[in-house]
Amino acid sequence: MTFFDAMQRLSRSSTSPLLIGGLELSHPERVEPFFQQSTDAVFFFNHFGEIVYFNENLPRMLGYSEDTLYNHFAVFSPPEQNDSVTAFFERALAGETVHYTAQGLHIDQHRLTLKITNMPIEQDGRVIGVYGIARDITREKQLEEDVVQIRSQLELTEQILELVVFHYDPQTRTIEYSPSLINYLGLDPKQLKELSNEQLHKRIHPRDFDPLRFQMIRLLDGEIETFEQEVSVLNAKHQYQLLRLKVLRRDDQSDLISLILYDLSEVSEARRQLALEREQTREIYEALDAAISQIDLSTGRLLFHSKGFFQIFEELPQDLILSLDCLFDRLDPRDVPAMKQFIRRLTSGKSSTIQYRLVFPDGRRKWIEDQQIPVFQLDGSIAYTNSIMHDITLQKEYEERLQQLAMNDSVTGLPNRISLTETIKNWMQTNTTFSILSISFNRISEINNAFGHTSGDQWIQATSALLYTSKPGEVFLVISVAMNTRCSFRPASSKTSRHTPKPYSRYLLHQF
Numbered sequence: 001m002t003f004f005d006a007m008q009r010l011s012r013s014s015t016s017p018l019l020i021g022g023l024e025l026s027h028p029e030r031v032e033p034f035f036q037q038s039t040d041a042v043f044f045f046n047h048f049g050e051i052v053y054f055n056e057n058l059p060r061m062l063g064y065s066e067d068t069l070y071n072h073f074a075v076f077s078p079p080e081q082n083d084s085v086t087a088f089f090e091r092a093l094a095g096e097t098v099h100y101t102a103q104g105l106h107i108d109q110h111r112l113t114l115k116i117t118n119m120p121i122e123q124d125g126r127v128i129g130v131y132g133i134a135r136d137i138t139r140e141k142q143l144e145e146d147v148v149q150i151r152s153q154l155e156l157t158e159q160i161l162e163l164v165v166f167h168y169d170p171q172t173r174t175i176e177y178s179p180s181l182i183n184y185l186g187l188d189p190k191q192l193k194e195l196s197n198e199q200l201h202k203r204i205h206p207r208d209f210d211p212l213r214f215q216m217i218r219l220l221d222g223e224i225e226t227f228e229q230e231v232s233v234l235n236a237k238h239q240y241q242l243l244r245l246k247v248l249r250r251d252d253q254s255d256l257i258s259l260i261l262y263d264l265s266e267v268s269e270a271r272r273q274l275a276l277e278r279e280q281t282r283e284i285y286e287a288l289d290a291a292i293s294q295i296d297l298s299t300g301r302l303l304f305h306s307k308g309f310f311q312i313f314e315e316l317p318q319d320l321i322l323s324l325d326c327l328f329d330r331l332d333p334r335d336v337p338a339m340k341q342f343i344r345r346l347t348s349g350k351s352s353t354i355q356y357r358l359v360f361p362d363g364r365r366k367w368i369e370d371q372q373i374p375v376f377q378l379d380g381s382i383a384y385t386n387s388i389m390h391d392i393t394l395q396k397e398y399e400e401r402l403q404q405l406a407m408n409d410s411v412t413g414l415p416n417r418i419s420l421t422e423t424i425k426n427w428m429q430t431n432t433t434f435s436i437l438s439i440s441f442n443r444i445s446e447i448n449n450a451f452g453h454t455s456g457d458q459w460i461q462a463t464s465a466l467l468y469t470s471k472p473g474e475v476f477l478v479i480s481v482a483m484n485t486r487c488s489f490r491p492a493s494s495k496t497s498r499h500t501p502k503p504y505s506r507y508l509l510h511q512f
Helices: 003-010 028-036 057-062 079-093 138-155 179-185 197-203 206-220 265-287 307-313 324-330 333-347 393-407 417-429 444-451 453-470
Strands: 041-046 051-054 098-105 111-123 126-136 164-169 226-234 240-249 257-263 291-295 302-305 352-359 365-376 382-391 434-437 479-481 488-491
Touching: 003 028, 003 041, 003 051, 041 057, 057 098, 057 126, 079 098, 079 111, 079 126, 111 138, 164 179, 179 226, 197 226, 206 226, 206 240, 291 307, 302 307, 307 382, 324 333, 333 352, 333 365, 365 393, 393 417, 444 453
Parallel strands: 098 365
Antiparallel strands: 041 051, 041 126, 098 111, 111 126, 164 257, 226 240, 240 257, 291 302, 291 382, 352 365, 365 382, 434 488
């Protein structure tokens, strides 16, 4: 099915556009390349959960033919997790964006670990379908499991085959002949009747020799019965290979000490890959000016934070616990109600964004924009939230400056006609009683003609300041001069309302 046909099937109107997170789908020729070029599998569900469109990565990921993929999502999900996946799908149908990890069934029935995002597809304010993104993280998960498994197996040596086994006689201080050790080291068994300690010592990497020697002395002195250590040994290819060495006393009557070497090449490669990925991730996070973090909502613990977190808060919370008390202590009181509502949305499992002010001990304030996205366990509980925070202080200062320029007179700094109109509109909407007082400077033109407009402006500024400081506290001063209107108006309080005209009965603006 083409992208255009899929949109026609989803659409309930011939004129209204479809929206995914603000992205308009009314121009297929522009939008479809975006989905096709995605490195992840992209797919659309109708409100029944049936796939109506997908990019080329979905059949490549699951192995099914394109015709087979036009089915309900349950066909490609293990039966035991259908209830959980359906619950996430229904939340997306309710208008929520959800992120979760689940398993998908390949055509050969092996299971893939998928990181999935579901977003509502909307038209005319109604959800008519669900947009999905899936990323195959099977390899990453398998790598983590392999590392854990290898470490576990090393603790249970009887469950894996050893690479080299040999014995040491502490009485004669000799190494018993071992074909597996001779072969591993690449020595000629015909020329070598026994292996000396010195020959073996030279094959051990210098950094590992002293720690190994220390542990051997402890074992020979009877302080310990066994120990394990990672060592790098020069093999037959004259390359250092990472091995796990287990040393223990024999259970029989002999005083022999058994030494077993296990191959740790897989662990070494896994560590190298993990270290590389961590370094790449660290470079990306440190290059961003945003603060990226993961937060356990149940405890407030920071599971992860980028360098930007410290740049925003200028300190890390004690024990990395961002408690509500700690947060509200730093919060501008005006933003407390909005923050409480934001937290309620998060704990209910809904993504949300908030702008708030942080107050610092020296009186400074920072405007912060915080977007948090819950990540769910398969059982529907919240595992943690991903938080992206930006310092928007400069943006807010710029907006306030623009607001000031738009709403205040450039000469006096008093609110202008736009501000007057906006204030009156707000009062009318709240049924606030008020009256209007207009003050006009009748001889300003004479001052301008006699002394120049600069002096006229200075006179206006001084007179406006005098009137402003002399007015009652509840009066909002607006003065009318030429075509720039500044008026004085106030809400009619219980004390003054009986002396004022009927609300809105007079609106006097004197202009020159």
